[in-house]
Amino acid sequence: MSDLLRMTDLNVEYPVGGGRHVHAVSDVTLAVRKGETLGLVGESGSGKSSLARALLQLPPPKAGSVLFDGNELTQMRGEALRAVRPRLQMIFQDPIASLNPRRRVAEIVAEPLVVSGVRDPAERTRRVRAVMEAVGLDPDVVWTRRPHEFSGGQCQRIAIARALVLEPKLIVCDEPVSALDVSIRAQILNLLEDMKARFGLTLLFIAHDLAVVKSVSDRVAVMYLGRLCEVADSASLFATPAHPYTAALMAAIPVPDPDIPLGDTKLRPGDPPSPLDPPSGCRFRTRCPHAEARCAAEVPPLREIAAGREVACHFPLIG
Amino acid sequence: MSGAVSGGPLLSVRDARVGFGTVRGLLRAVDGVSFDLQAGRTLGIVGESGSGKSVLVRSLIGLVGTGSGAIVGGEVRLDGQDLRGLSAASFRHLLGRDIGIVFQDPMTSLNPVMKIGRQIGEGLRLNRGLDSAAAARRAVELLVEVGIPEPERRASQYPHELSGGMRQRVAIAIAIACEPKLLIADEPTTALDVTVQRQILDLLQREQRERGMAMILITHDLGVAAGRADDIMVMYAGRAVEMATTREIFRGPRMPYTEALLRSLPRLTDPTHTRLSAIPGRPPDLARRGTGCSFAPRCTYRSGRCEAEEPVLSREGGRGFACFNPLGTSGGAGA
Ligand SMILES: Nc1ncnc2c1ncn2[C@@H]1O[C@H](COP(=O)(O)OP(=O)(O)OP(=O)(O)O)[C@@H](O)[C@H]1O
Ligand SMILES: Nc1ncnc2c1ncn2[C@@H]1O[C@H](COP(=O)(O)OP(=O)(O)OP(=O)(O)O)[C@@H](O)[C@H]1O
Ligand code: SF4
Ligand SMILES: [Mg+2]
Ligand SMILES: [Mg+2]
Numbered sequence: 001m002s003d004l005l006r007m008t009d010l011n012v013e014y015p016v017g018g019g020r021h022v023h024a025v026s027d028v029t030l031a032v033r034k035g036e037t038l039g040l041v042g043e044s045g046s047g048k049s050s051l052a053r054a055l056l057q058l059p060p061p062k063a064g065s066v067l068f069d070g071n072e073l074t075q076m077r078g079e080a081l082r083a084v085r086p087r088l089q090m091i092f093q094d095p096i097a098s099l100n101p102r103r104r105v106a107e108i109v110a111e112p113l114v115v116s117g118v119r120d121p122a123e124r125t126r127r128v129r130a131v132m133e134a135v136g137l138d139p140d141v142v143w144t145r146r147p148h149e150f151s152g153g154q155c156q157r158i159a160i161a162r163a164l165v166l167e168p169k170l171i172v173c174d175e176p177v178s179a180l181d182v183s184i185r186a187q188i189l190n191l192l193e194d195m196k197a198r199f200g201l202t203l204l205f206i207a208h209d210l211a212v213v214k215s216v217s218d219r220v221a222v223m224y225l226g227r228l229c230e231v232a233d234s235a236s237l238f239a240t241p242a243h244p245y246t247a248a249l250m251a252a253i254p255v256p257d258p259d260i261p262l263g264d265t266k267l268r269p270g271d272p273p274s275p276l277d278p279p280s281g282c283r284f285r286t287r288c289p290h291a292e293a294r295c296a297a298e299v300p301p302l303r304e305i306a307a308g309r310e311v312a313c314h315f316p317l318i319g
Numbered sequence: 320m321s322g323a324v325s326g327g328p329l330l331s332v333r334d335a336r337v338g339f340g341t342v343r344g345l346l347r348a349v350d351g352v353s354f355d356l357q358a359g360r361t362l363g364i365v366g367e368s369g370s371g372k373s374v375l376v377r378s379l380i381g382l383v384g385t386g387s388g389a390i391v392g393g394e395v396r397l398d399g400q401d402l403r404g405l406s407a408a409s410f411r412h413l414l415g416r417d418i419g420i421v422f423q424d425p426m427t428s429l430n431p432v433m434k435i436g437r438q439i440g441e442g443l444r445l446n447r448g449l450d451s452a453a454a455a456r457r458a459v460e461l462l463v464e465v466g467i468p469e470p471e472r473r474a475s476q477y478p479h480e481l482s483g484g485m486r487q488r489v490a491i492a493i494a495i496a497c498e499p500k501l502l503i504a505d506e507p508t509t510a511l512d513v514t515v516q517r518q519i520l521d522l523l524q525r526e527q528r529e530r531g532m533a534m535i536l537i538t539h540d541l542g543v544a545a546g547r548a549d550d551i552m553v554m555y556a557g558r559a560v561e562m563a564t565t566r567e568i569f570r571g572p573r574m575p576y577t578e579a580l581l582r583s584l585p586r587l588t589d590p591t592h593t594r595l596s597a598i599p600g601r602p603p604d605l606a607r608r609g610t611g612c613s614f615a616p617r618c619t620y621r622s623g624r625c626e627a628e629e630p631v632l633s634r635e636g637g638r639g640f641a642c643f644n645p646l647g648t649s650g651g652a653g654a
Contacts, residue, residue, distance in 0.1 A: 043512035151601055181367040182539060186583040186597035193592065208512065215585035215593060234591045252517040254542030256584055258565045262546055265514055269466060271482045272512070287514075 003031040003067075004170055004202045005055065010064035012050040012226075022275045024050035025061070026226040029302065032170065037196065037203040039217030039234070041210060041249070045275060046223040048206045052172045055204075056090060057081060069169060086116050086166035093175035095155035099147040099162075106143045109161045116166060127165055134198065135161045135191060153184035157191065164195060172204045177212060189216060210253050214238055219308075222246050225275055225283040228302055231310040242311040242318045245284045282313065290315050327399065328355035329500055329533045330379075335393035337371070337378045346606040348374040350557040351393075353632075358500065361527060361534040363548025363565065365541060365580075367602060370554040372537045373505055380418055380503065381410035398500065415442035419494030419532075421523070423506035425486035428493070429478040435489050436462075436474025442497045461492040465522055484515040488522065495526050502527060505537045520547055541584060545569055553577050556603050556613035563638035571647075573640040576614045612642070620644045 012025035025047040032038045040048050054061035057073055066073040071084050089112075092098040099108055106128055113124045129139045135157045147155055156176060163171050173192065177185040193216060196203055207213045213220060213234075220237050222229045222245065230243040241247040244266075251263030266289040273279055273286055282300050285291040294314050302312040305319030337349040349371045356362050364372045377383045379395050379402070395402040397417065405413070414420065422428050430438055439461055440454030449457065455474070462470035465488040478486055487507060494502060504523060508516035524547055527534045538544050544551055544565065551568045553561040553576065561574040572578040579598045586593075600617040603609075611626040612618070618625065624643050632641040 043514065153601060181601075182541070183367055183580060183583055183598040184601060186585075186595035187599070189585070190595055190597055193594070210513075211585040211587050214587055214591060215589065215595065217591060238587060248514055252513040253587065254513075254516070254520075254540060254546050255587065256541040256545045256569065256581065258545045258569050262517075265517055267514060267518075269518075270468065271484050271515070 002034050004034040004069060005032040005204075006065075006067045007031075007051075007055065008065045008067070010051065010054060010066070011062045012047065012054050013062050014050075016276065020276055023226050023278055024275060025054065026278075028064070028223075028226075028228050030221055030228060030231065032202060032204055033219075034169075035200065035202055036218040037205050037216050039213035039220040040204060040206045040223065041208060041213050041220060042223030043208065043272065045225075045272075047226040047275075048223060049174055051223075052090065052174050052204070052206060055172060056085075056088060082116075086112065087169045088172070089163040089166065089168040089170070090172045090174065091156075091159050091163050091176045093178050095152055095159050095179065096147060098159055099155055101147055104144050104146055105137075105150075105158055106139075108147070108158060109165055112162060112166050128161075131161045131165045134164065134195065137161060151184075152180050153187060156180060156188050160188075160191065160195065164199060167199060168201070170202045170204065172206070174206045175208070176205075178207065178209070185212070192216065210238075210249060222249070225272065225278050227283055227312065228310075229284065229312055231302070233308055236309060240318050242305060242309060242316040243284075243313050244288045244290050244315075244317065247317060248287075329358040329398055330356040331394075331396040332379060333394040335375060335378060335395065336391065337374050337383055338390040340388045340390075341606055343606040345390075347557050347608065348605060349378060352554075352557075352559045353393075354552060354559065354562060356501075356533050356535065358533050359528075359531045360549045361524075361536055361547060363544035363551045364535060364537045364554060365539065365544050365551060366554030367539060369602065369605070371557040372554055375554070376503055376505060376535060376537060380414060380420070381405060381407065412446070416446040416497045417499050417501065419497070419499040419502045421487070421490050421494050421502070421504040421507045423509050425483070425490040426478065428490050429486060431478055434475050434477060435481075439474075439489070439492050439496055442493065446497045457496070458492075461496055462489075464526075465489070465492045466518070467492075484511055484519065487511065487519050491519070491522060491526070495530065495532075498530060500532060502532045502534045503537075504534060506539070507536075508543070509538070509540070516543075523547075541581065553580075556608070557605055558613065558641065559632055559639070560614070560642070561638075561640045562632065563640075567638055573635075573638070573645040574614075574642045575618045575620050575644070575646065577640075578646055579617070579619075620646075 008029050010025055010028040013021040013023055015021055042048050055066055060074055069087060109128045110124050118124055132139045137157050177188050205216055217234050219233050221231045224245050229245045241250055248265040248267050251265040267287045279286050281296040281298055285295040300312045300314045302310050304310050305316055333353045335349055335352045339346045339348055352375055366372055374383060378391050383389050383391055436455055436458040439458035443449045443454040443457055459470045459474055462473055467473050467488055508519050536548055548565050551565050552559050555576050561577045582596045583598055585595060598617055603613050612630050615621045615625040622644055630641040630643050632639045
């Protein structure tokens with residue numbers, strides 16, 4: 001399978017005054033293959049959203065390359081970037097806040113068509129109706145209504161319709177179901193799966209809920225404090241985590257079954273460190289049960305330990 | 320092993336009701352909920368957003384004021400004492416002393432301009448008559464107990480100087496300082512990462528067991544409830560629709576909503592791209608409730624009666640469910 005998107009040595013930093021920076025994304029090299037769903041997991045503040053925004057050049061990363069469908073996005077500006085954007089869309093966590101409250105649903109979904117220069121109103125209407133039907137919204141019912149008249153789940157459908165209307169190749173979904181109720185989550189996850197099949201989409205799916213990530217992702221990348229820990233196909237990652245952090249995450253998942261005993265995360269006590277001043281070497285070392293002197297001295301590079309399995313650890317749990 | 324501890328329940332709630340007057344009419348946020356909680360046990364309350372979990376529990380402890388236009392009804396007894404008639408001042412007293420509370424966002428219960436050690440010691444001074452020095456010493460001990468490194472230094476810091484996980488530990492230290500009989504935790508770990516969540520839940524459980532406190536744990540995460548609660552109450556649209564031991568709920572739900580909820584969860588044991596069994600539709604508008612079972616429009620087992628009549632929570636062999644067409648006999652191990 002070929003890569004639809006490839007980021008290389010991506011770095012995102014935020015200045016916070018006093019010459020200090022939040023190291024939100026550091027040296028991330030990761031590819032999204034055509035037609036797959038790549039899951040991206042990691043704790044709050046690990047840099048998932050920063051990475052997503054940097055891919056879309058919102059804003060461009062501090063350093064690194066983003067190669068999308070043959071285009072080096074970091075070198076493109078203005079018109080050129082706008083020409084690529086229709087192929088690259090994003091869906092956000094808070095569906096209600098991500099929709100303009102003053103616009104009618106039809107205008108919201110049509111907006112990307114207007115921006116990308118589809119002038120013919122009849123054509124716009126046709127495409128908006130088609131995409132609404134695809135996501136399970138009745139165009140005649142929702143057309144003139146506004147976002148606040150809808151529930152979170154319905155707003156997420158509207159956001160998905162808007163992301164789909166230009167027939168993109170890749171959709172970056174940033175926590176698309178985290179704000180939704182458990183009983184609505186499954187509806188939206190099923191919808192994303194259906195849309196992916198129907199429109200031949202590739203998805204980068206960001207979430208912190210591992211069960212959700214596993215349910216939709218062909219491969220999964222795990223981030224910790226701005227760096228990648230591990231990349232593997234879902235089945236292998238969940239069966240045999242190679243990075244101690246992945247293993248801890250898995251042991252910490254609250255499983256909805258009272259007969260499955262709580263797993264042991266084996267973490268050292270203490271909180272995650274600040275991204276303002278990340279630990280030297282491996283950023284996980286302050287909580288890692290296997291850390292040795294080398295972990296403080298050298299950054300473990302992301303390396304292949306088996307076919308399709310990459311891990312950034314000096315002492316991986318397998319391989 | 321539910322129930323039969325000597326003496327009555329620690330907390331007894333009968334027909335709790337909370338209504339809010341809104342422009343769209345009376346919103347019945349809590350609509351006739353009854354339950355008992357024994358000392359030393361943890362009751363998990365689960366249900367989706369807006370089902371009334373927080374309003375129920377806040378109303379029990381006087382935090383849903385009639386000042387906000389709320390209509391609060393029903394009977395609440397803590398250790399035999401009738402709580403419904405208490406004045407605001409008596410409630411404040413009760414809260415620090417007999418009831419500890421931990422909320423989702425610790426910043427809502429922490430005072431941003433008071434040092435942490437002083438906040439922890441305050442209840443001890445007010446309710447236990449400790450002098451400042453003794454309260455300060457005890458505050459440091461409590462910081463140690465909740466797993467905060469460098470407790471002396473932390474005691475003289477302000478809440479904003481701590482991470483989210485540490486703030487929640489401080490909130491727990493405040494909640495348990497006066498050895499309350501009842502600990503109420505409303506989504507205590509929802510804002511935290513899974514690894515930190517695990518540590519906080521371990522801490523809560525350990526304190527609850529060591530002190531023999533009763534605990535109400537509100538969570539929308541069925542995984543959290545499965546791992547921490549002895550009994551579970553499932554809420555839907557302001558009502559308790561099922562109540563049973565945790566194992567019974569997970570092994571053999573009787574109420575169709577409980578079953579649907581459990582089935583809609585993605586499971587780690589399922590391969591990728593397994594289709595989820597979604598629950599169609601969404602919960603009813605609480606201000607516009609019609610007749611019948613609130614879950615009926617989404618229920619695959621509904622019959623004519625479900626739309627015409629309201630099922631009440633009936634009890635059968637110690638467990639309760641509100642459904643005219645309850646699911647089969649509860650099967651599975653330990654049921
Ligand atoms: N605009 C900004 N200015 C300064 N710091 C920022 C900014 N945006 C994000 N950060 C910081 O960068 C780090 C990474 O944040 P990011 O939002 O990318 O994490 P995330 O993995 O998406 O977290 P979450 O799961 O909470 O959404 C965090 O420490 C965050 O506080
Ligand atoms: N002060 C208020 N005035 C009017 N309605 C209110 C008020 N407080 C809560 N409600 C409504 O009462 C219902 C129950 O709310 P509650 O906060 O108890 O839900 P919950 O089950 O705790 O949900 P969540 O999981 O989102 O915390 C909701 O419909 C809510 O909008
Ligand atoms: S590199 Fe060292 S500290 Fe980092 S995860 Fe591996 S063993 Fe742990
Ligand atoms: Mg994010
Ligand atoms: Mg609540």
